Amino acid sequence: LRVIEGDPLENVIKITLFYGLRLSETAGLRWENIDFENSRIYIRHTAVQVGGKIHREDKTKTKSSQRTLPLVGYTKQILESVKAQQEEYKRLLPNNYCDEGYVFTWPDGKLLSPNYISKRFAKIIKKSNMPYIKFHELRHTATSYLISQGFTAKETQEWIGHSKISTTMDV
Secondary structure: OHHHOOOOOHHHHHHHHHHOOOHHHHHOOEHHHEEOOOOEEEEOOEEEEEOOEEEEEOOOOOHHHOEEEEOOHHHHHHHHHHHHHHHHHHHHOOOOOOOOOEOOEOOOOOEOOHHHHHHHHHHHHHHHOOOOOOOOHHHHHHHHHHHHOOOOHHHHHHHHOOOOHHHHHHO
16 A cells, blocks of 8 residues: 555555455446445446447446445545545636546546556556556455455455355455
8 A cells, every 4th residue: 555655546546445346336436426424335337448438337247236335434534535635626627627526537527547547557566566466456355355354255245246156255
């Protein structure tokens, strides 16, 4: 986590690690799916990039991928900070801010593309001299951590959004 401090992907990586989100789920996270009042985060929307085009959809990979997760102190604080920063950008760029409702954006409000996230993550890993992993493997880290913290295989499956428990157990 030290190597991502101050990086444009710092909060993207932290949220992905904590929740074990797929890249499409992280990129597609929308403010309308963050319920600060009831401390819930709803995984309902995805952003997938094919070539240069980003497909934004109100659906997830599978039905079990649609899930509700707790918004706890650590993640709530991160998301509140991101929201406050976006509000500041909106104030500074009133005529040039593109508010599409996404959580992880550039300062002008445009969505961070899934391809950018993947490529930037690869550069971070390479620069840090850590063993190479793909962004998707952050899901595996989250899965392993949940199990090490005493979550059952079924609880972990539901948290991660796997349709089959065997997928969870193979991580």
